[in-house]
Structure formats: C-alpha cells, structure tokens
Amino acid sequence: MAIWSNKFHEEMSQDAYNFNQSIQVDYRLLDADLRGSKAHAAMLGKQGILPLEETDRLVNELEQMRQDYANGSLQIDFTSEDVHSFIEAELTERLGTIGKKVHTGRSRNDQVATAMRIYVLDELTDFINQTKTAIQAIISKAEAHLDTIMPGYTHLQRAQPITYAHYLMAYAQMYVRDLGRFEDLYDRVAADMPLGAGALATSSYPIDPFYTTSQLDGFTAPFVNSIDAVSNNDYAIEFLSALSIMSMHMSRYAEETIMWSSQEFRFIRLTDAFSTGSSIMPQKKNADIHELMRGKTGRVYGDLMAVLTIMKGIPLAYDKDMQEIKEQLFDGIDHVKAMLSLLPGMLEATIVDADRMYAACGSGFLNATDCADYLTNKGMAFRDAYKISGNLVAYCTEKDQALEDLTLEEYQGFSDLFEADIYEAIDLKNCVYRRNVAGGPAPEAVQAAIERVRTNIA
Structure with a gap:
C-alpha cells in the first residue's frame, strides 16, 4: 500500500x-x-x-x-x-x-527536493576534485613537451608552428572554465535548502528551516520561496548544461587524438591500455575508447534536451513529470564522470612522436606569416608584406620548394628589404620562440601559463 x-x-x-x-x-x-x-x-x-x-x-x-x-x-x-x-x-x-x-511538518515534495540537492552537492564535489586531477594531468604532460614543436591548424589546414604543450594548455583552459561552472553551481545549490517548503506552502508547525540548514553539511541557506523550492529544477538543467560543455571539450580532444593517431598523421600513438584490436585485421589498433567518448557526448546532450523539454510547460508547483528528470540527470552524471576519470590515463597512454610533428611543420609554409612580419619590421606596410609573402608561397609551390630553400637572390627578386637574416626569421623554432607573449606558444609563456593554472586550482 x-x-x-x-x-x-x-x-x-x-x-x-x-x-x-x-x-x-x-x-x-x-x-x-x-x-x-x-x-x-x-x-x-x-x-x-x-x-x-x-x-x-x-x-x-x-x-x-x-x-x-x-x-x-x-x-x-x-x-x-x-x-x-x-x-x-x-x-x-x-x-x-x-x-x-x-x-x-514536511511533504514528499520538499523531502525529494532536498535529497536531490544533497546528492547533487556530493556529485559536484566529486566533479570539482576530478576536474582538478584532470587539469593536473594535462599540465604535467604539457611540461614534458614545452619544446615539442608541431603544426597548429585553422580550418584543419596547417597554419603556424606551435608546441604540443601550448596545444594541451588550450584544453587545460577549457577544463578550468568547466571547474568554475561546477563551483558556481555548487554555491547556488548550497544556498537553496528546500526542507520546510512543504508541498508548496510551508507548514503550520513552528518549523525552523535555518536550523535544518545548519544540520546539513554543504548548505549555506534555506529556500527563499516555498513554491520555487519544490518546483525549481534549474540546478539539474545547469548541471547537465555544464556536463554537456565538459563532454564537448572531451569529445574535441578525443577527435583530435583519433585523427592524429591515424596513419595519415602519426603524430601520436596510443598504448594498448587505451586501444582495441580488430576481429579480422591483426594489424589494427583502434582508438575505440576515444570514439566512445565522442559518441557518449551526444547522449549527454540528449539528457540536457530531455530535461529542458520536460520542464518547458510545467505549471507551478510540483508535477509528476519532474520525476523523469532524475533518470536523465543521473545518466549525464554517470557518463561524464566515467569519461573524466579516464582522461589522466588517456594522456599517459598518448605517446608523442616529436620528430614527426616537427617534420610536419616543414611543409605547408607555416612560417609565411613570419616572412611577412620580417618585411613589416623592415618598414613595409603589413598588407604589402602579406602580398609579397603570398607571392613567395606561390613561387615555392611552383618549384616544389619551402621558403627555407630559396636563395637570398630569389628573395631579393621579390623585395630589396630581404637580407641574410631572413633565414633566422623563418626558422621554425624561432617562429615559436619569438612568440613569447602571455598566452602564446613560446616555452617561457607556456610555463607561465602552467603556473597560473596551478595557482588557480590550488
């Protein structure tokens, strides 16, 4: 009964x-x-x-x-x-x-709402700690590759030389923002303890929600409005939104790992701990775990959309539709937590081929911008320098050469401003090391970024 x-x-x-x-x-x-x-x-x-x-x-x-x-x-x-x-x-x-x-003195409405928020506070604490662990793993990997030069891409076309450390720190920044979202949500949930709201109109008993709040670890304040306390599921939507954003970040990393471990790139390889074989092709090592991470991201998006759809037309206060929110929230939490827990191991299982990364920078004219900057530093307007650099690229393409292969006489055929120091200006390592700007790819700048992240998550 x-x-x-x-x-x-x-x-x-x-x-x-x-x-x-x-x-x-x-x-x-x-x-x-x-x-x-x-x-x-x-x-x-x-x-x-x-x-x-x-x-x-x-x-x-x-x-x-x-x-x-x-x-x-x-x-x-x-x-x-x-x-x-x-x-x-x-x-x-x-x-x-x-x-x-x-x-x-209570209803099942405020009872359930309280249990859900206690559960969410626990899960947010886990996510905050696991995210910090993941960020630490990223910056440790980055520190090992401060001088590993690789192609940077825009539109999936080789663009400018960067370092693998600089690339990894882009993801560190994404997870730092994810961490901030979890911490912000924790504060909002903690300031909304629902016990005492009753079904929707509190209680005729002389209850004390402030005392109840003091008895529950994590909570900082009781509800402000009893109707809102039992009908508010913003925290579930916000949690799933934060989880969706985090899973998107992990999916992008997974996609690049899949791509870069392919024979077409061979920038990295995965140890057997994070790859599978083929049932028919004995030579295969498949990035199945990364593919699953990419696929599960769509599932988390679905959880978010389901809850948004459930809540969009519900009148105040509680309605049984809201029971369905639990399953979607739990599903999103479980799958993103599983993915997040794998991330440190994935990084450890990623073996970087620094030589191949550097060799890849030798084609695609990644130093063309530096060639234009060279002329600009000699006094030429950048737009004119840009045009000359583009003409040089076209010339090299016709001759199947790189900018480094041209003679000084060939350079001076395009502009009298070119001198012998052009070769130093377009050296791939110098192209990276000169970009010693806060947030840039130079090893010193990346090391400073690592220290800032360490301080922020401490």
Missing part, C-alpha cells in the same frame, strides 16, 4: 502503480534522503514539535540505517513506490509508531 492510500484515495491498479514507481531509478538517493531526514527530525525536536526522546530515537535509527546501507546489510525493497517511501516503511518497522512521525 502506498503511503498516501486512505479511504478517500484507495489503492491504484497494479499496472498504474508499476508505471508510477521510481525506486529503480531513485534508490541512489537513499543516503542523501537519510541525511535530510536526520536534519528534519533534529529540527522537530529542537522546536518542540516532537518530544526530544522520540527525535533522538529517529536520528539514531536514521544514522544506523546509513551505516547498514554502507555495509550492505540494508536491503532495499524494490516493490516500494520510491526510495523515500521505502525509508519511511523501514523506519516504521524498526521504531513502530515513532517511525511514522518522521514525516511531521
């Missing part, structure tokens, strides 16, 4: 009950709900709503249930309507009538 069954509303059909059930999804909220119930019971005693003797027994037994769940001795009854109903039924079985009093 459901906890809401009575003579006014008798039991529903078994099929409808099964359709209404959510315990197969929300069972993971068990510990979060027990913590919320403990805080609520303590508040009931502090306010004199229940005798202290009864609230002490409630608090102690709820904590015992947490311990039983942690050690595996608490078996969840998956025929219950949801995990919240199961907890109340289990508490009643253990304490009798006192167990039934735990729901005094």
